[in-house]
Amino acid sequence: MSDDGSDPSNDDGSDSPSNDGQRFDRLPETAADRAVPGRPTREEVLAWWEDRFGIDRSVLEPYTFLEKGAGKVWIYRGEATDPCRIEALGMAFLRTRQEHWKPTTRAVSRFGRHATRNVVELDPAEAARFVAGEDQPIDRWDGDWGYLIAAHELSGDREPIGVGLYLHGELRSRVPKGSRTDVGRLDGEE
Structure with a gap:
């Protein structure tokens, strides 16, 4: 296990970090901190909500963002052990590993009233x-x-x-x- 919570071994035998669909891993703060290829960063998530919907970063600042599986971002208010092997934590928030990022219905229900566009x-x-x-x-x-x-x-x-x-x-x-x-x-x- 590496310091960022990623599993350094893949099914393909390589040593590059990968997602574990059974574990929550905290999003890296910036692209420079990214260890798992394709994993979104906290900065990218905050920027996307601000750019797409006009939701001020301060609304989402108190939350921790975690990825479980490829591109399934969850949001949690508080701190959690990283990495975390549990079934669910917080709420599903955003799908990122597709052509266009998609917010979840629950995320829109919770944060959509802050949207300005x-x-x-x-x-x-x-x-x-x-x-x-x-x-x-x-x-x-x-x-x-x-x-x-x-x-x-x-x-x-x-x-x-x-x-x-x-x-x-x-x-x-x-x-x-x-x-x-x-x-x-x-x-x-x-």
Whole structure:
């Protein structure tokens, strides 16, 4: 075991550090601190949330970021032994080892109210369709394509309701199947 918690041996017999899908490893602070190829850094994660959604770094500063498996970033408020062999710690936060990073629905539910950009506000009928897992045309959006925070006004406040993928005039719901619900109309009208 190396000082950064990575396992210095791979299945391929090489000595380069690798991910262990059964263990949480703290993200390195910067690219200069990276030992596991492809592992995101704390700096990259903070910059991504700030650049993509306008969430100020101070919101996420008190949290520890850990990777379990390839690109599955978890967030935890507090300190943990590093590395850590447990099933879960904190909440799944971000998927990074794909072409476009994707926030989890739980992360958007927890931190999305701090977002200042790439938030699409849905009317009651659109919000109901979205939480039911339905894709729908949203022609009025003139912001970035890609992953967005879908939000809806509840009791006078904008509340995040999930992650959407906006492509070619369509908002695709990324609400997990187990979290989808049929809420009918959210404005109380029949």
